[in-house]
Amino acid sequence: MNKVRFGHSVIPYLFLLPQILIVAVFFYLPAGEAVRSSFYLEDPFGFGSTFVGLDNYRDVLSNAEYRRVAIFTVWFTVLVAFFALAIALVLAVKADAVLRGAKSYRTLLMWVYAIAPPVAGLLGIMLFDQHVGPIVKMASWFGWNLRVGVNYHDTAFAMIVTAVWLQIAVNFIFFLSGLQSIPRSVREAARIDCRSGFRRFWTVTFPLLTPTAFFLVVINITYALFDTFGLIDLMTKNEPGNNPVTLVYKVFLDGFRGNDLGGSSAQSVILMAVVFVLTIVQFRFIERRVHYS
Amino acid sequence: MKLRLLLAATTAAFVGYSASASAETKIQWWHAMGGQLGETVNQIAADFNASQNEVEITPVYKGTYEETLTAGIAAFRAGGQPNILQVFDAGAATVIGAKGAVLPVQDLLEGAGADFNIEDYISGVRYFYADSAGKMIGMPFNSSAPIMYYNTEALEKAGVEAPTTWEEFEAIAPKLKEAGYIALVQSHLPWEFTENFLSRNNLQFATNNNGYDGAVDTKLLVNAEPLKMMFTKLSDWKKEGFFEWYGTGWGDNQTPFEQGKVALWVGSSGSFGGLQKSATMPFGAVPLPCWASIVGEGGCYQSFIGGAALFAMSGKSDEENAATAKFFEYMTSPEVQLMWHKETGYVPITNAAYEAAKSEGYYDETPQAEVGIEQLNMKAGEWTRGYRMGFYVQIRDIMNREYGKLFTGETTVDAAFEAIESEGNQLLERFAKTGS
Numbered sequence: 145m146n147k148v149r150f151g152h153s154v155i156p157y158l159f160l161l162p163q164i165l166i167v168a169v170f171f172y173l174p175a176g177e178a179v180r181s182s183f184y185l186e187d188p189f190g191f192g193s194t195f196v197g198l199d200n201y202r203d204v205l206s207n208a209e210y211r212r213v214a215i216f217t218v219w220f221t222v223l224v225a226f227f228a229l230a231i232a233l234v235l236a237v238k239a240d241a242v243l244r245g246a247k248s249y250r251t252l253l254m255w256v257y258a259i260a261p262p263v264a265g266l267l268g269i270m271l272f273d274q275h276v277g278p279i280v281k282m283a284s285w286f287g288w289n290l291r292v293g294v295n296y297h298d299t300a301f302a303m304i305v306t307a308v309w310l311q312i313a314v315n316f317i318f319f320l321s322g323l324q325s326i327p328r329s330v331r332e333a334a335r336i337d338c339r340s341g342f343r344r345f346w347t348v349t350f351p352l353l354t355p356t357a358f359f360l361v362v363i364n365i366t367y368a369l370f371d372t373f374g375l376i377d378l379m380t381k382n383e384p385g386n387n388p389v390t391l392v393y394k395v396f397l398d399g400f401r402g403n404d405l406g407g408s409s410a411q412s413v414i415l416m417a418v419v420f421v422l423t424i425v426q427f428r429f430i431e432r433r434v435h436y437s
Numbered sequence: 438m439k440l441r442l443l444l445a446a447t448t449a450a451f452v453g454y455s456a457s458a459s460a461e462t463k464i465q466w467w468h469a470m471g472g473q474l475g476e477t478v479n480q481i482a483a484d485f486n487a488s489q490n491e492v493e494i495t496p497v498y499k500g501t502y503e504e505t506l507t508a509g510i511a512a513f514r515a516g517g518q519p520n521i522l523q524v525f526d527a528g529a530a531t532v533i534g535a536k537g538a539v540l541p542v543q544d545l546l547e548g549a550g551a552d553f554n555i556e557d558y559i560s561g562v563r564y565f566y567a568d569s570a571g572k573m574i575g576m577p578f579n580s581s582a583p584i585m586y587y588n589t590e591a592l593e594k595a596g597v598e599a600p601t602t603w604e605e606f607e608a609i610a611p612k613l614k615e616a617g618y619i620a621l622v623q624s625h626l627p628w629e630f631t632e633n634f635l636s637r638n639n640l641q642f643a644t645n646n647n648g649y650d651g652a653v654d655t656k657l658l659v660n661a662e663p664l665k666m667m668f669t670k671l672s673d674w675k676k677e678g679f680f681e682w683y684g685t686g687w688g689d690n691q692t693p694f695e696q697g698k699v700a701l702w703v704g705s706s707g708s709f710g711g712l713q714k715s716a717t718m719p720f721g722a723v724p725l726p727c728w729a730s731i732v733g734e735g736g737c738y739q740s741f742i743g744g745a746a747l748f749a750m751s752g753k754s755d756e757e758n759a760a761t762a763k764f765f766e767y768m769t770s771p772e773v774q775l776m777w778h779k780e781t782g783y784v785p786i787t788n789a790a791y792e793a794a795k796s797e798g799y800y801d802e803t804p805q806a807e808v809g810i811e812q813l814n815m816k817a818g819e820w821t822r823g824y825r826m827g828f829y830v831q832i833r834d835i836m837n838r839e840y841g842k843l844f845t846g847e848t849t850v851d852a853a854f855e856a857i858e859s860e861g862n863q864l865l866e867r868f869a870k871t872g873s
Contacts, residue, residue: 296845296847384685386837386842401507
């Protein structure tokens with residue numbers, strides 16, 4: 145059989161050029177600069193710099209606080225992604241049961257999505273404020289002295305709750321539209337075969353939902369790792385103190401607050417490597433189990 | 438004909454415009470004074486611009502102290518630095534350590550023919566932003582001291598006087614607790630209970646003359662008995678209900694005092710203006726206590742200044758530098774300093790301005806406003822001049838982290854200071870390598 149060959153033309157590259165330029169200027173160039181400066185200790189004003197080899201990496205990895213931040217980041221990411229997905233899935237399934245066809249009502253349910261994340265973050269902070277926060281007052285009814293900004297674990301709790309709450313709306317929309325795109329015929333066939341709604345969900349509905357779920361897992365892990373930056377910044381009130389922070393926020397603290405360019409660059413290179421590995425894992429191992437219809 | 442007229446008019450307008458532009462040297466001032474303070478800054482700039490027609494200054498608000506410093510550094514690297522950058526106490530080593538980033542303000546003023554005498558500045562602010570030879574590098578601007586505010590009602594109810602030493606505090610704390618108050622709250626442990634604990638008690642902070650003699654081999658001396666004793670006391674007081682800690686945020690600790698739940702709050706002399714509006718009860722102020730057991734008969738020493746200074750950035754034309762010098766001269770004049778002092782609660786930085794406030798009777802009406810400046814004018818000691826350490830913002834963050842762990846029971850005093858010293862010294866060692 146003859147292979148179809150297309151003549152080489154510059155046109156597709158021309159179409160790609162703006163995108164490539166943007167990626168080069170805003171990603172490859174800074175990333176390359178981060179790798180370079182991670183081997184130096186540099187005066188912030190750029191007057192002097194000393195090549196220190198791998199010292200920045202050694203200093204970062206041997207730092208007890210960095211390990212504490214890394215462990216918190218793992219817990220934070222797992223818990224935020226899990227609860228944001230699980231709660232959204234439950235809500236979407238329940239909404240799907242009553243919403244078939246009611247399009248305008250469905251749109252109303254998505255309004256929450258329109259709230260800007262910083263506004264939602266500020267709301268969360270006010271609810272958890274140690275002096276006037278209503279959630280703190282509610283916790284005290286149950287004998288829980290919730291002290292956000294004082295106690296490490298209480299602050300972590302407040303951050304996770306707020307981060308989950310912010311993300312549920314997005315996940316809900318995707319799950320709901322995923323559920324509503326499952327053909328009626330498949331559902332009816334399943335209903336004849338199996339009486340248990342719970343089993344029907346896990347054996348029929350959920351596998352058909354896996355493309356959406358996989359996409360959302362990737363999005364939520366990215367969200368918890370990176371997009372919660374603003375929330376953490378708001379909740380720590382510009383004073384990290386003994387509050388929990390994530391790895392990305394630590395890069396910012398050391399680089400932009402402390403002007404330690406070398407140490408901060410080493411941390412961002414480590415983070416790049418972590419994200420690289422994570423992406424491979426997600427696509428090689430998890431995506432295999434995704435059922436694309 | 439018409440066209441020619443139009444052309445002539447345009448040319449005339451253009452020439453006129455460029456003439457007026459060259460008559461005024463425009464300079465930029467990046468600062469970190471938000472809210473009410475920012476408005477006072479704008480007022481100073483507007484008054485300066487109206488007072489003469491050679492220089493026009495534009496103040497630009499750049500966010501928090503940390504954000505302002507970072508913005509200034511980024512702009513410097515890109516060649517677009519402002520003429521004047523406001524840098525806070527903890528960031529001073531970064532700008533002064535970068536040889537050639539700033540013009541020493543003393544050179545700038547002397548070069549412009551202004552009569553500069555460092556003795557004109559009040560004792561406590563004179564040398565903090567100076568080099569080891571005593572030459573002033575940064576012009577102190579908003580200068581404050583950590584002082585102790587007291588809730589007048591609480592002291593009356595308990596029948597006690599505000600303490601001048603921590604020994605006196607220990608004696609009255611149970612009575613304040615009995616009267617239903619939290620005896621003591623503070624807002625910035627590194628500034629108020631570490632740096633100024635050392636200054637008030639005249640104790641060494643770091644090797645190399647507190648860091649002024651150079652970055653290489655500067656080491657923290659905080660893992661030592663007097664400071665550890667202070668924090669052992671604080672955590673004991675917390676257990677007994679005499680002291681409470683509401684997290685690292687400044688405002689979270691100030692709020693309970695404003696609400697009248699707390700008897701004594703260690704804040705900034707610069708907090709005075711805000712407290713007058715927000716406090717729900719009458720209040721007064723006394724200097725930050727020291728330990729009689731450490732200082733002996735002579736009483737407490739002066740404190741370091743907090744706040745920030747204005748630095749003239751390098752890489753500007755002589756004309757613009759002369760304009761910057763002119764503004765500094767204006768800013769340090771007694772009238773401007775007095776206005777700044779009264780509007781904000783920050784201390785006046787020159788003796789002349791202080792005298793003017795006194796002779797005007799300002800402190801008779803508001804004695805609290807004088808506490809900060811009195812404290813900065815107390816006797817100087819070997820270690821009260823200040824400190825100069827690189828990456829100091831992170832060192833403060835380490836202190837805050839360890840103190841937070843201490844007051845939530847996650848660490849001990851010994852382990853906390855061990856960690857502050859070892860991590861802090863690692864940062865200092867790293868900073869020393871950045872300059873070479």
